Amino acid sequence: MKIGPGGGPLLVLFLVNVLNFYDRQVLGAIFEPLRHEFHLSDTQLGALTTVFTVVYAVAGLPLGRLADRARGAPRRGRLLAVGVAVWSGLTACGALAANYATLLVTRLGVGIGEAVCAPAATSWIGDLYPSERRTRAMARFMMAVPAGGFLSFAVGGPVAQAYGWRVALVVAALPALVLAPLLLRLEEPARTSHHTTALSPWPLARIPAFWWIAASGAIVNFVLYSFSFFLPAFLTRVHGLSVARAGLATGVGSGVAGVLGALAAGFLGDRLAGNLARGRLLAAAWAALAASPVALAAIGRPAGSAALAVLLFMLAYGLWQTYYGLVYAAIQDVVPAGLRATAMAAYYLAMYLCGAAFGPLVTGRLSDHFAHQGMAAGLAAEAARAAGLHQAMYVIPALSLALAVVLWAGSRSVSDNG
16 A cells, blocks of 8 residues: 555655664764774764765765656655665664774665665655745654654663663664665655756756855754764763763753754744745854854853753754754755755765764864873873863854854845745
8 A cells, every 4th residue: 555645755754864863873872882892082983974974975966866867767765765774784784893894884884875865855855845834844854863863862872781782773773674665655746847857967056055055064064963973972971971871861852952943943934934045044044153152051061060061952952953944945945846856965965075074073083182182181091081072072162153154144145036
């Protein structure tokens, strides 16, 4: 039996995206056990995310082009089902890793599988909903970021502490057994353009707002990947929480804050007057501006004040999560319908190669640098690692300010009929 337009395709796509972010971020919940077992530096931990991200970004462009072809190619549902099977299978294979290099290889495969998700799914949603309802739809789809993060940390952390990090990776892969077959039953919507094949991607180069949006994606993903992957370690090292408690605090807090942020984006983004794309980008800019001092205050809390630090971190995270519903809807507004999946793939290529690929790596490298300085000054190794990560995290509020500026510039570049 097929699941038609009234049978909840947005819900299925949301659940697929939840698994996407669950499997992607689960390593953040187990960074500390991995560090101790394989004797890793923070730079090496950050590199696990970097290699995933580079492969993910590069693979996304051809897969986005494939998803834009309306005829003579696999349907988007089939592409997504294959992607789910690949990335979940390799997440589970990570449990067999005997060393750092083996784990690194499995993350390469996860990146290839996950590269199909965003281009195919956002193109699908763009065809399901008209512009005036698109922010809410995109915001609901992107609630998967906090929901996936919740599962990564609130499930991954306690499972890793109770049964080991290998079991946590296997558990993260299990939902694919249900979701991959379910995708094959979805009935795809008609394309909202008269084009029956994908347009040439070159018109994207003539849309200034798109390139500002791509730059904003690089910055927001630098911020969010650094935040998500290092926050549990930060809470463990600086505030003394166990791996399980740090995972629960991060998972529950980011889940609640992220969903509230996404709901706020959906409520606001479809009620703006005038030029929708311009208004959505401006709203996202204000949210990024407000998040910066909140994140700064969270990082500055003294050791032992974990509750207040988490509360402030999650307020900032909720503000950052308004980005997805607002900006993803703006992309659909400024890009021709026949280029939506390709535009998302190009956007992902820019934002991941220039942002997410470097966020955890740069943050980890800064952490190691400051830790070495601390050890040279006489601190014990673990105390120096805590101080190093504490100092490195200040890059996050600084880049939130830069994000606000880029989004404002993007809003200024939107044409009056864009």
